[in-house]
Every structure is written in C-alpha cells, then in structure tokens.
Amino acid sequence: MINVEKVANDAINVIADRIKNLNRLNIIVAGKTGVGKSTLINSVFREKLADVGIGKPVTDHMCKITKKDMPLSIYDTRGFELGKGVQEEVKKEIIETISKGVASKDINEAIHCIWYCINTASNRIETEEIKWLKELSQENKITQVPVIIVLTQSFSKKKAEDMRKMLLNENLDVAQIVPVLAEDYEIEDLGTVKSYGLDTLIKVMEEVLPDELVETLQNVQMACLEEKKKKAHAAVATASAAAVGEGAAPIPLADCVMLIPTQVSMIASITVIFGLDVNKSMIAAILSSTIGAGGATILGKTVVASILKFIPGAGTLAGGAISAGTAGVITAALGEAYIGIMEKVFKGEMSIDDIGTQKGKEVMSNMFKEQLKIAKTEN
Numbered sequence: 001m002i003n004v005e006k007v008a009n010d011a012i013n014v015i016a017d018r019i020k021n022l023n024r025l026n027i028i029v030a031g032k033t034g035v036g037k038s039t040l041i042n043s044v045f046r047e048k049l050a051d052v053g054i055g056k057p058v059t060d061h062m063c064k065i066t067k068k069d070m071p072l073s074i075y076d077t078r079g080f081e082l083g084k085g086v087q088e089e090v091k092k093e094i095i096e097t098i099s100k101g102v103a104s105k106d107i108n109e110a111i112h113c114i115w116y117c118i119n120t121a122s123n124r125i126e127t128e129e130i131k132w133l134k135e136l137s138q139e140n141k142i143t144q145v146p147v148i149i150v151l152t153q154s155f156s157k158k159k160a161e162d163m164r165k166m167l168l169n170e171n172l173d174v175a176q177i178v179p180v181l182a183e184d185y186e187i188e189d190l191g192t193v194k195s196y197g198l199d200t201l202i203k204v205m206e207e208v209l210p211d212e213l214v215e216t217l218q219n220v221q222m223a224c225l226e227e228k229k230k231k232a233h234a235a236v237a238t239a240s241a242a243a244v245g246e247g248a249a250p251i252p253l254a255d256c257v258m259l260i261p262t263q264v265s266m267i268a269s270i271t272v273i274f275g276l277d278v279n280k281s282m283i284a285a286i287l288s289s290t291i292g293a294g295g296a297t298i299l300g301k302t303v304v305a306s307i308l309k310f311i312p313g314a315g316t317l318a319g320g321a322i323s324a325g326t327a328g329v330i331t332a333a334l335g336e337a338y339i340g341i342m343e344k345v346f347k348g349e350m351s352i353d354d355i356g357t358q359k360g361k362e363v364m365s366n367m368f369k370e371q372l373k374i375a376k377t378e379n
C-alpha cells in the first residue's frame, strides 16, 4: 500500500531537485535611463525582481540582479545618458561580460540574450543610438548573443508600429523588435490602455533561447500563461504515454503503484513550469482528492473502483486489473486537473493556500472527474 504523505514527500523532493538543476538564464537589459527597464523586468518575471532582487554591481555601469531560488540573472545597465564616453564604456562592458560568459564554457554563466529597450513614447530614435546598436552587433558577430529590441511604454500602438518600421529600415542585426506596454497606462480623461506585448516577448525568447533554457524560462516568467500551458500539456502527454507503456498488458491492481513515479514526475514538471511555491500539504491534498482516497492510500482497490465509475466504458475492477488505456487516462486526468488548478492560481481566481483546503480539494476532485470523462471520449 502506498501512502499519500509519502508520495507527497517524494514529489516535493523531486520538485526541489528539478528546480536546483535548472540551468540559469542570464539576460542583459540595456537602454537609456527612464525608458522602463525596471518596469519591464518586474512585469515579466514572477517576482518584483527589480525591486526586491539583490543588485550587485558587476561593472561600472551594470548591476546584476538575482533572487534566491530563482535561476535567473538580470544585468541591468545604469547611467546610459551620460554622454558619448559613457555609452562607449557600457558597450565595452556588455561585450566583456559576454566574452567572460563564453570563456567559462558554462551555460549557467553565459549571456543568453540582450533586451535593448527604446521608449516608444519618446517619439524618436537618435542616430547615435542606432550607431551604438550597429557597433554592438559588429562586436557581437562571433558571439552571436541574440538581441531583442523592446519598444517600451508603447501605449500608442500606432507610434510603436511607426517606430518598428523605422528600425526595420535600419537593417539592424536583431532577432526581433517587440512593442510592449509592461503596465497599464492611464491617459488623463481618456481611460486606460491595457498592458500588452509581454507574451510576445516570451514567445520570441522561446525561439531564440537554446533548448536547455526553455524550462527555466517558463519557471521564471509570469507574462505568458499560454506558453506555460503548452509546456505543461506536453509533460502530461509524455507521462500518460509512459503510463500506457508501463501497462501495455492489463495492470493488476497490486501493480498500479508502479504508475506513481511517472505521476510524481509529471506533477513535478508542471510545478516547475508554473513556478509556483507548492508545499507538501498542497501536493498531499491534490493526490488525496484524485488518485487517493480520504488521505490514506493511493490507487488502492476502492479508489480505483471509484475512479473507473467516472470513465465511460472502462468497466469494473472485476478482473482485478485495469487496462493500459485506463492507466493512461487516469494519469492524463491527474495532470490536466493539476494544470487547471495551477491556472486558477496563476490568474488569481484562487489563492495558492486554497489548494490545501477542503474547498481546494473539491475543485481538484471535480476537475479530475471531468477530465476522466473527457479523456475517454477522446480515445
């Protein structure tokens, strides 16, 4: 017999291990003073990094922001305004930081991306800024760190589009030019322009980053739910296929516990992708309201019998075994229901602490049953 507490404990250990082993994502955020770098950083990542992160000066004009338990370093440039000399220095510091990362031959030390921020609301791009970008590209020719131009404070979409066109005409060597409004913008008497564009920035990042950093990106970002869900669904598909494989022949009930490591790994993947701070009692609540009963055993006889009732056409436990397909369906339903809960928390429809409560358990249990029905019809 497998105990809910023990499985929840295993899951927490696997989650901690996965997070510890995520590769570190390193981004340089450059652009003139006041363009909106800090606002952007705070809106894209899951902590108000630019406010609460520890900023440590690494060069004269760059500060490295990190936060405990977050596999992310942001190199924030400072004092970009102070004339030509300083601009030269900043460029040199960026190139040196890139070179140092390359020399380390360590993915955790390399610079993976540069966000160059230009304020759309400023209405103009100075020729010296274009020149600066071109020189940076020239020096970055071999290292090839992708540069994304972020058009900040783009509350006017028209101006942002004009600015984008203007920049495209310059044939800059950049991965993409992305207009964003990081925070809602209030225009006096005219109402509020809703923030937008951050999800596009995340999608562009996904394209330019190496595969080894995609999980990290999902873990640290909070600007694009769609990408998180996409990655989470993929994790569920993998686990459910594995569960089917494990039980290619009907699985005797006594062996249903063999499914558990696959399911634990799936729960861990989804947790890492959502980057939410899930604890042991929350995982225990999730397990006991789905594949466990009454907080005791997991996938025990009575539990499986009651799960089968919700899968149309799955039959009963009469033969003392479940089919391979049913093992896949149960695994997928668990994963999808968990994604459903994570989504509710992400959207603020539910607090993370609700997961451990009776109400949270009911929501989870209902979603699980709903998924059991859906999964079977899709078969």
Ligand SMILES: Nc1nc2c(ncn2[C@@H]2O[C@H](COP(=O)(O)OP(=O)(O)OP(=O)(O)O)[C@@H](O)[C@H]2O)c(=O)[nH]1
Pocket: 032, 033, 034, 035, 036, 037, 038, 039, 040, 077, 078, 079, 152, 153, 154, 180, 181, 182, 183, 184, 185, 186
């Ligand atoms: N509403 C709204 N205000 C923004 C946005 N981006 C920047 N701002 C405002 O613009 C001002 C400057 O933004 P910051 O994020 O501090 O700019 P910064 O580039 O970090 O500036 P420095 O650190 O001084 O170089 C602040 O008052 C922000 O509130 C946005 O997307 N929406």
Ligand SMILES: [Mg+2]
Pocket: 037, 038, 039, 050
């Ligand atoms: Mg700032």
